[in-house]
Amino acid sequence: MKRTNEKIAEQFPTFQILNEEGKIVNEEKMPNLSDDELKDLMTRMVYTRILDQRSIALNRQGRLGFYAPTAGQEASQLGSHFALEKDDYILPGYRDVPQLIWHGLPLYKAFLWSRGHFVGGQMPEGVHAMVPQIIIGAQFVQAAGVALGMKKRGENRVAITYTGDGGTSQGDFYEGMNFAGAFDAPAIFIAQNNRFAISTPVEKQTKAVTLAQKAVAAGIEGIQVDGMDVLAVYVATKEARERAVNGEGPTFIETLTYRYGPHTMAGDDPTRYRTKDLDEEWEKKDPLVRFRKFLEDKGIWSEEEENEVIERAKEEIKAAIKEADGVPKQKVTDLIGNMYETLPQNLQEQMEEYKAKESK
Amino acid sequence: MAQMTMIQAITDALRVELKNDENVVLFGEDVGKNGGVFRATEGLQDEFGEDRVFDTPLAESGIGGLAIGLATQGFRPVPEIQFFGFVYEVMDSISGQMARMRYRSGNTVNMPITLRSPFGGGVHTPEMHADSLEGLMAQQPGLKVVIPSNPYDAKGLLISAIRDNDPVIYLEHMKLYRSFRDEVPEEEYTIELGKANVKREGADITFIAYGAMVQASLKAAEELEKDGVSAEVIDLRTIAPLDVETIVESVKKTGRCVVVQEAQRVAGIASQIVAEIQERAILHLEAPVLRVTAPDTIFSFPQAEDVWLPNHKDIVKKANEALNY
Ligand SMILES: Cc1ncc(C[n+]2csc(CCOP(=O)(O)OP(=O)(O)O)c2C)c(N)n1
Ligand SMILES: [Mg+2]
Numbered sequence: 001m002k003r004t005n006e007k008i009a010e011q012f013p014t015f016q017i018l019n020e021e022g023k024i025v026n027e028e029k030m031p032n033l034s035d036d037e038l039k040d041l042m043t044r045m046v047y048t049r050i051l052d053q054r055s056i057a058l059n060r061q062g063r064l065g066f067y068a069p070t071a072g073q074e075a076s077q078l079g080s081h082f083a084l085e086k087d088d089y090i091l092p093g094y095r096d097v098p099q100l101i102w103h104g105l106p107l108y109k110a111f112l113w114s115r116g117h118f119v120g121g122q123m124p125e126g127v128h129a130m131v132p133q134i135i136i137g138a139q140f141v142q143a144a145g146v147a148l149g150m151k152k153r154g155e156n157r158v159a160i161t162y163t164g165d166g167g168t169s170q171g172d173f174y175e176g177m178n179f180a181g182a183f184d185a186p187a188i189f190i191a192q193n194n195r196f197a198i199s200t201p202v203e204k205q206t207k208a209v210t211l212a213q214k215a216v217a218a219g220i221e222g223i224q225v226d227g228m229d230v231l232a233v234y235v236a237t238k239e240a241r242e243r244a245v246n247g248e249g250p251t252f253i254e255t256l257t258y259r260y261g262p263h264t265m266a267g268d269d270p271t272r273y274r275t276k277d278l279d280e281e282w283e284k285k286d287p288l289v290r291f292r293k294f295l296e297d298k299g300i301w302s303e304e305e306e307n308e309v310i311e312r313a314k315e316e317i318k319a320a321i322k323e324a325d326g327v328p329k330q331k332v333t334d335l336i337g338n339m340y341e342t343l344p345q346n347l348q349e350q351m352e353e354y355k356a357k358e359s360k
Numbered sequence: 361m362a363q364m365t366m367i368q369a370i371t372d373a374l375r376v377e378l379k380n381d382e383n384v385v386l387f388g389e390d391v392g393k394n395g396g397v398f399r400a401t402e403g404l405q406d407e408f409g410e411d412r413v414f415d416t417p418l419a420e421s422g423i424g425g426l427a428i429g430l431a432t433q434g435f436r437p438v439p440e441i442q443f444f445g446f447v448y449e450v451m452d453s454i455s456g457q458m459a460r461m462r463y464r465s466g467n468t469v470n471m472p473i474t475l476r477s478p479f480g481g482g483v484h485t486p487e488m489h490a491d492s493l494e495g496l497m498a499q500q501p502g503l504k505v506v507i508p509s510n511p512y513d514a515k516g517l518l519i520s521a522i523r524d525n526d527p528v529i530y531l532e533h534m535k536l537y538r539s540f541r542d543e544v545p546e547e548e549y550t551i552e553l554g555k556a557n558v559k560r561e562g563a564d565i566t567f568i569a570y571g572a573m574v575q576a577s578l579k580a581a582e583e584l585e586k587d588g589v590s591a592e593v594i595d596l597r598t599i600a601p602l603d604v605e606t607i608v609e610s611v612k613k614t615g616r617c618v619v620v621q622e623a624q625r626v627a628g629i630a631s632q633i634v635a636e637i638q639e640r641a642i643l644h645l646e647a648p649v650l651r652v653t654a655p656d657t658i659f660s661f662p663q664a665e666d667v668w669l670p671n672h673k674d675i676v677k678k679a680n681e682a683l684n685y
Contacts, residue, residue: 065484065486065662066486094486115661115662115663116486116487116661116662116663117661117663118661134486134487134488134489135446135448135449135488136418137419137449166417166418167418169417169418169419169422170418170419170449171419171421171422197389197390197418198389198390198394198397199390199392199393199394199415200389200390200392200394200415200417200418204415204417205417205418206417266485266486267397268397272393272394272395273393273394329663330661330663330664331664331667332655332657332660332664332667332668335655335657335658335660335661335664335668336655336657339656339657339658346625346626346656347655347656347657350625350655350656353655354655354667357667358667
């Protein structure tokens with residue numbers, strides 16, 4: 001007899017539209033995107049891959065601070081983001097900087113955030129997003145609140161939040177989905193299952209066969225998606241968004257993906273916990289390779305076009321680093337000044353003390 | 361004897377206790393195959409097996425609850441919280457549960473848990489990874505809070521903590537992990553919890569510190585010696601319970617005192633020490649007891665850490681204020 005775990009998992013088959021060869025395997029679900037939109041998706045993925053490479057290099061040169069590599073996860077990150085509207089609100093994890101950038105966060109601010117500079121946390125007017133979350137799971141409960149607020153105001157907006165496979169073990173993960181479900185709040189919860197939480201494989205996180213089935217306990221919609229297939233991620237998110245704004249409540253999406261690089265640039269060594277075979281198995285599923293084939297078969301993408309994107313990315317990154325370097329260095333007095341709306345007595349005194357120190 | 365860094369001394373202490381007592385179990389995020397993000401548990405899973413040293417799912421409150429449950433079954437759990445900045449996720453297990461178990465069971469249930477975690481700053485970690493939250497722990501009755509300042513103490517204190525029948529929060533300052541080596545005996549030894557250590561004897565002024573600030577205080581004492589000032593340096597080793605006797609005895613001798621903590625100023629350990637001194641030794645004081653602390657902001661971002669964190673120069677400055685009072 002099958003166990004409940006397996007019976008439930010069977011109801012969450014992996015949703016795919018493009019296979020590894022870039023061929024359509026699910027015609028019925030093919031989204032109605034124009035050629036320009038398809039090319040825009042590819043452009044974003046190529047750009048983001050370059051941004052990742054440059055960020056790693058800049059980090060090694062000491063020109064960036066905290067950085068969590070993104071290569072391999074472009075389809076999960078950018079396919080889901082592509083389904084959003086400008087007014088939707090993002091609650092990202094520390095690895096989800098690409099979605100913020102395509103939502104309107106200027107690159108130089110992303111770099112400043114990496115350096116721990118407060119200007120990197122100041123979202124420009126009209127960019128609806130929170131600063132990337134460090135505490136794993138915290139964004140999930142907050143997303144329920146953001147979404148409930150949108151519902152109370154009768155807006156056609158959604159809250160979208162991201163975590164990883166490891167994040168699905170946190171209590172906050174369940175609480176956030178349960179709250180959003182209980183309030184029928186317009187939220188989309190995404191877990192990018194890249195198979196590892198630092199060194200811990202997903203098999204050690206849970207006995208559940210899929211992560212997607214965790215939606216069942218909260219009574220919300222759940223789906224497992226091929227996270228290397230940008231069209232499948234896009235469609236799953238688009239449908240979740242439609243349900244959300246129609247008052248049908250939240251959705252939980254598990255995307256199956258992989259991070260090619262280390263966990264972060266702070267000394268993680270993936271060879272301690274991953275095999276080369278596994279790396280290669282996933283590189284074969286690469287989201288860019290697959291989508292490039294699809295676009296080339298359609299005759300709407302070429303090497304020249306891709307090179308143009310690469311060159312543009314490199315130039316913009318260079319300019320953004322320069323801009324970030326030009327922002328005045330953050331000081332302890334900035335930190336003091338940013339603690340309260342009006343400074344209490346102890347901090348007023350300390351402000352004077354540190355002003356004196358800094359003027360030396 | 362071997363030359364060890366503090367992190368090696370910690371691994372060594374864990375190995376000693378895993379060998380000594382089959383009830384000792386180590387667990388946390390990435391402590392198994394990966395040996396912990398700082399490599400404190402490096403090689404221990406290979407040596408003792410997954411039964412004794414294991415990875416948990418990613419949930420600090422789960423880790424805390426697991427420790428309490430295992431303790432009720434006669435184990436000596438040694439959970440790791442990957443960075444102490446994440447302690448808020450496990451606060452109920454610590455303050456709401458393990459600290460109260462002895463009382464709630466009418467003194468019949470032991471909680472021999474040693475919760476280890478890296479803390480402090482000065483190593484340019486991202487936000488929430490560096491913090492000085494020891495005050496939160498020290499404020500909770502029922503807990504012991506141990507903070508080693510060097511490799512030798514780290515080993516002896518950790519072995520004592522694991523053997524203790526009450527919950528111990530054992531905080532490892534990240535900057536001290538690999539900053540210097542000490543002679544550390546290969547055999548087992550213990551250092552009594554709740555006893556401070558006079559690191560340096562002096563006659564003119566007392567510095568009271570713990571963790572990374574012990575090194576800063578010793579450096580300040582050396583500076584002052586050049587000016588003919590003899591400073592005594594006390595390493596608390598344990599901030600809860602506090603060794604009031606050693607503190608007061610020293611201050612009675614020197615008549616001047618600077619308390620140094622890396623943590624922010626308000627409601628910290630230093631405030632408690634100042635209160636104890638003025639209650640017990642006010643007539644011996646030649647000057648007010650002064651504090652060197654960080655400012656009352658969230659922990660600094662990496663760029664300004666060097667200004668934000670207290671250092672030996674701040675201590676010398678405060679010492680001169682006390683000496684010239
Ligand atoms: C509450 C909390 N606990 C632990 C950590 C340390 N930590 C940072 S990332 C990470 C693993 C996360 O894995 P996963 O959720 O799979 O996301 P991924 O990094 O793979 O994208 C851990 C344990 C943290 N940031 N917050
Ligand atoms: Mg992961």
